[in-house]
Amino acid sequence: MNNTHNSYIDREKSWLTFNARVLQEANDENVPLLDRFRFLGIFSNNLDEFFRVRYAAIRRMSHENAETEKILGVSAEQLLKEITEIVIEQQSESLRILSEIEKKLEKENIFIINEKDISKEQEDFIHDYFIQKVSPAVVTIMLNDLDEFPLLKDTSGYLAVKLIMKSESNSIVDKVFANKEIRYAVVEIPNTINRFVVLPSNSEKQYIILLDDVIRYNLNNIFNIFNYESISAHMIKITRDAQLEFDSDLSKSLIEKISSSVKDRRVGEPVRFVYDQAIGKDTLEFFLKGMKIDSSDSIIPGGRYHNRRDYMSFPNLGRYDLLYRSNVPLPITGLSLEGSILEKIKKKDYLLYAPYQSFSYIIKFLREAALDPKVASIKITLYRLAKNSQIVSSLINAAKNGKKVTVQIELQARFDEESNISYSEQMQTEGIELIFGVKGLKVHSKICVIERIEEGKVKRYGLISTGNFNENSAKVYTDVTLFTSNTEILKDAAKIFDFFDVNYRVHRYKHLIVSPHYTRGKFNKLIEREISNALLGKEAFIKLKMNSISDFKMTDKLYEASNAGVKIQLIVRGICCLIPGVKGLSENIEAISIVDNYLEHSRIYIFANGGDPDVFISSADFMTRNLDARVEVTCPIYDEDIKKELIETFEIGWKANVKARIHSDDLLNKYRKRGDEKPFRAQLEMYNYYQKKLDVIAEKVE
Numbered sequence: 268m269n270n271t272h273n274s275y276i277d278r279e280k281s282w283l284t285f286n287a288r289v290l291q292e293a294n295d296e297n298v299p300l301l302d303r304f305r306f307l308g309i310f311s312n313n314l315d316e317f318f319r320v321r322y323a324a325i326r327r328m329s330h331e332n333a334e335t336e337k338i339l340g341v342s343a344e345q346l347l348k349e350i351t352e353i354v355i356e357q358q359s360e361s362l363r364i365l366s367e368i369e370k371k372l373e374k375e376n377i378f379i380i381n382e383k384d385i386s387k388e389q390e391d392f393i394h395d396y397f398i399q400k401v402s403p404a405v406v407t408i409m410l411n412d413l414d415e416f417p418l419l420k421d422t423s424g425y426l427a428v429k430l431i432m433k434s435e436s437n438s439i440v441d442k443v444f445a446n447k448e449i450r451y452a453v454v455e456i457p458n459t460i461n462r463f464v465v466l467p468s469n470s471e472k473q474y475i476i477l478l479d480d481v482i483r484y485n486l487n488n489i490f491n492i493f494n495y496e497s498i499s500a501h502m503i504k505i506t507r508d509a510q511l512e513f514d515s516d517l518s519k520s521l522i523e524k525i526s527s528s529v530k531d532r533r534v535g536e537p538v539r540f541v542y543d544q545a546i547g548k549d550t551l552e553f554f555l556k557g558m559k560i561d562s563s564d565s566i567i568p569g570g571r572y573h574n575r576r577d578y579m580s581f582p583n584l585g586r587y588d589l590l591y592r593s594n595v596p597l598p599i600t601g602l603s604l605e606g607s608i609l610e611k612i613k614k615k616d617y618l619l620y621a622p623y624q625s626f627s628y629i630i631k632f633l634r635e636a637a638l639d640p641k642v643a644s645i646k647i648t649l650y651r652l653a654k655n656s657q658i659v660s661s662l663i664n665a666a667k668n669g670k671k672v673t674v675q676i677e678l679q680a681r682f683d684e685e686s687n688i689s690y691s692e693q694m695q696t697e698g699i700e701l702i703f704g705v706k707g708l709k710v711h712s713k714i715c716v717i718e719r720i721e722e723g724k725v726k727r728y729g730l731i732s733t734g735n736f737n738e739n740s741a742k743v744y745t746d747v748t749l750f751t752s753n754t755e756i757l758k759d760a761a762k763i764f765d766f767f768d769v770n771y772r773v774h775r776y777k778h779l780i781v782s783p784h785y786t787r788g789k790f791n792k793l794i795e796r797e798i799s800n801a802l803l804g805k806e807a808f809i810k811l812k813m814n815s816i817s818d819f820k821m822t823d824k825l826y827e828a829s830n831a832g833v834k835i836q837l838i839v840r841g842i843c844c845l846i847p848g849v850k851g852l853s854e855n856i857e858a859i860s861i862v863d864n865y866l867e868h869s870r871i872y873i874f875a876n877g878g879d880p881d882v883f884i885s886s887a888d889f890m891t892r893n894l895d896a897r898v899e900v901t902c903p904i905y906d907e908d909i910k911k912e913l914i915e916t917f918e919i920g921w922k923a924n925v926k927a928r929i930h931s932d933d934l935l936n937k938y939r940k941r942g943d944e945k946p947f948r949a950q951l952e953m954y955n956y957y958q959k960k961l962d963v964i965a966e967k968v969e
Contacts, residue, residue: 274826274852275844276932277339278817279321279346283353284934285841286313288862290357291928291936294364300375301581301589302864303368308579310361314354315576318539319421319509322350322565326508326538351565358541362570376472377584381571382484385476389466393476396464397485404457405482407489411450416557419453421507421535424574426482427542428452429550430495447496451553454482454489454500462577465584473584479572501546503554504573507535544568591864596625600960608632608750609639609719609728616906617750620916621734622865623957626741629730629748630657636717636728637665643725644671646764647715652690653739659690663697675702675767677710702767705898708783710767712886712900713748716760727757731779731902733869733884744868745950747884747913749902756902763900782887782899787821789901790889793874793881794824794833800877801832808834810873810917815842816889829855838920840867842890843930858930859939861923863950871913872901882910919956923949 292298293306329343338346369379385393408417419425432448456462456479464481466474482489483500490498540560542551560566583590602608602617608631611617619628636642645665652659666672674694678687691701704710713732718725730736734746751757759779766774773784780789794809801807809828816822816837822845829835829852837847837858847856861867870885887899904910925948927939 274846275339275819275822276846276934277341277346278842278844279317279325279350280353280934281817281842281844282317282321283350283357284936285860285862286310286317287357288860288928288936289313290361290364292862293361293368299589299591300368300371301583301586302591303364304578304581307361307365307368308576308581310357311574312576312579314357315421315506316509318506318565322347323508323510323536323538325350326536327510347565351567354565355567358567358569361575365570365575375586375589377475377586378472379475379477380466380480381476382480385484388469389474389476392467393464393481393484397481397488400460401457401478401481401485402488404459405489406455406457407452409450409452410553410557416559417453419505419558420455421505423458424456424479424502424504424572426454426456426479426500427503427546427550427554428454428486428490428498428500429547430490430493431497433494433496449549450493450495451550452490456482456502456574461582462574462580463582465582475582475584477572499547499550501543501550502571502573503543503546504541505537505558506539506541508538509535539565539567541567541569541573543571543573545571594623594954596622596627597954597957597961599624599628600957600964602628602750604628604631608635609717609752612728612750612752613726616753616904616909618909618912619748619750620869620953620957621741621746621748622743623745623954626738628750629736630661630738632717632728632730632750633658633661633715634664636719637661637668637670639719641719641721642670642717643720644673644718645715646673646675646717646761647736648675648677648710648712649687649690649736650677650711650713651735651737651740652686653737654686656690657738658736659694662699663694666694666698672699673702673764674699675704675710675764678703679709702764705767705770708896708898709892710898711893712763712781712898714760714763714900716757716764726752727754727761728752729757729760731756731760731884731900733871733886743864744866745953747869747871749884749904749909753905756905760900763898766898778903780883780885780901780903782893782897783895786887786899786901787894790821790872790894791824794828796876797833797874798828798831800875801828805877806875807832807877808836808873808875810836810871810914810921811889812838812867812869812871812917812920813885813888814840814868814870817842817844818889818891818894819844821889821894825856826853829853836921837930838867838917839930845930846932847930849932859921859923859927860930861920861927861949863926863948865950867920871917873914873917880910880914882913884913916953916956919952920949922947922952926950 289306289310293303293310325343325346329347430450434447460478462478464476464478466476468474479502486498486500537558537560599617599619602611604627636645662672676687676691678684695701715730717728729751730748732746732748734744756778759776762774780786797807797809816839825835833855835856839858840860843858847853847858872883872885874881882904883901885901887893887901893899904913924939924941924944925946928936929939
């Protein structure tokens with residue numbers, strides 16, 4: 268195959284196209300109004316992380332290898348410009364959507380007002396609210412007389428304030444023609460106070476004012492010691508490079524190094540500056556110069572409000588009619604939260620598909636192990652944890668009951684470093700043995716192994732998951748978790764913990780597929796087998812559900828399979844560098860993305876195997892980092908019922924025609940055409956699928 272640059276979609280543009288799908292949800296009139304706000308917040312939060320990580324990485328590349336480094340034939344510098352153009356367009360669209368949602372809310376008697384709309388009845392409340400709650404938390408810095416411009420954090424929004432001072436002279440001529448003194452200040456909008464202030468109301472109408480506007484309304488309260496004639500305030504926001512830099516001091520522990528590096532992140536190079544386009548040109552120039560923002564940074568004109576990620580937490584105001592209906596997580600068929608979960612797993616494997624089914628089974632699994640006198644040890648990998656984690660609580664409980672608890676915790680889980688360091692210190696204090704992974708490799712696998720002494724022998728029970736052991740994200744991320752006592756699978760899982768302990772020994776695994784040593788090779792072999800079967804006229808297909816595909820070698824392998832006649836179906840939520848449906852390249856490949864109320868996160872891989880499908884669940888996407896630079900686990904499914912279940916759930920996703928967009932090289936996010944078919948919303952149908960399973964069991968019992 269001729270590998271031209273036209274064979275792939277640029278990774279960054281593909282990611283921005285994914286975020287545009289999130290924005291489509293915010294724009295969708297069929298999405299409840301308050302959930303449309305949530306999607307706007309997710310869009311903004313995603314963009315923040317993109318600039319802190321991906322844009323920052325390309326910017327470093329442009330500085331280091333300006334003459335030589337190219338990405339799919341485009342220089343890093345040119346790619347930065349193209350990204351900025353796309354983002355400016357998306358930001359403009361997001362502002363239009365925000366305005367539209369606010370107008371529609373007014374028809375629901377919900378009004379978002381600013382400091383100019385405040386009524387006489389609201390004045391006293393806003394003044395008192397500012398004095399009592401806001402003023403003590405506000406940080407204000409006068410800038411003119413500072414030797415060095417202050418460091419602005421990328422986790423906060425700021426008001427750039429301009430004061431035009433009154434002339435000291437009493438002469439009318441002097442007052443008209445004098446160059447009046449201008450002072451600049453910056454006000455940090457506190458993160459410790461809810462961004463949305465709900466105002467008291469005596470009518471059916473509900474009023475909300477943003478914290479930014481509470482501050483604007485009380486600017487005189489902040490600056491009343493200055494003799495100014497006019498004052499203006501416009502919001503600005505900065506994004507910094509989030510790469511962690513580690514020093515080589517051998518006397519420091521890994522926790523110390525990461526903790527220090529996370530602190531240094533706040534002084535990372537600026538990579539994006541967003542400003543209210545109504546700001547004065549002189550004020551903008553003052554801040555750009557002071558913050559040393561240059562042309563290689565993304566300078567983006569925006570609206571009156573930034574940090575729109577806060578819209579993820581917009582108050583519901585008791586208006587549940589303006590939110591998606593919340594489906595109660597279902598029980599797992601045949602597996603009760605009453606009685607012993609280990610005794611059930613001893614007899615057969617079970618699958619949990621969150622959030623359709625209850626994450627409580629995982630907590631129950633660990634809680635039972637903590638108390639069971641026969642359980643000798645618990646080993647688990649942790650990547651991202653919930654605030655006030657029940658997982659950590661269960662592990663501490665186990666340690667207090669004399670179990671040997673070993674936790675591999677990934678300290679470098681991006682943006683969760685501080686939280687994971689805090690949990691590490693907490694667990695260490697309680698006697699839990701901590702492993703901090705493998706040098707140069709992030710541990711992204713999601714596995715747990717319990718060892719129980721039964722009749723004098725060790726019997727293992729375990730969990731293997733596609734998602735984090737995190738009860739909060741389990742409410743909004745779709746993930747599958749296998750509960751198993753399969754001796755062979757868990758023997759392999761135990762070897763992974765041995766590898767964490769002794770990194771130089773590369774183990775052989777008979778059942779699990781483990782990165783960085785085996786995943787790429789094994790998937791290549793599985794695809795090769797489908798190619799061989801297709802050429803022999805046997806049934807040959809590949810069905811893959813994942814978050815992202817950006818590895819060019821794996822993409823090429825799928826192209827090769829397509830050209831051999833293998834039918835390939837891809838459900839890829841995010842980045843898709845593969846171009847489907849191109850004659851002579853990928854004509855047997857179809858690819859869709861589902862973006863809906865839940866974040867599609869499960870990785871399910873199905874290979875035809877000549878009519879006896881092989882089914883896998885995995886923590887790994889088809890990204891170079893997952894295949895070659897992380898510890899990932901892909902697990903075969905041997906239980907025939909679970910295998911059938913996963914194939915059926917894939918088919919539910921594949922039939923989607925409401926929230927499914929087609930991946931294509933034009934990056935237009937076209938919705939899949941419905942034709943004569945009835946609307947089929949995969950996430951609702953998935954819930955119905957599991958509800959029907961329970962109904963069938965109930966009928967049999969009756």
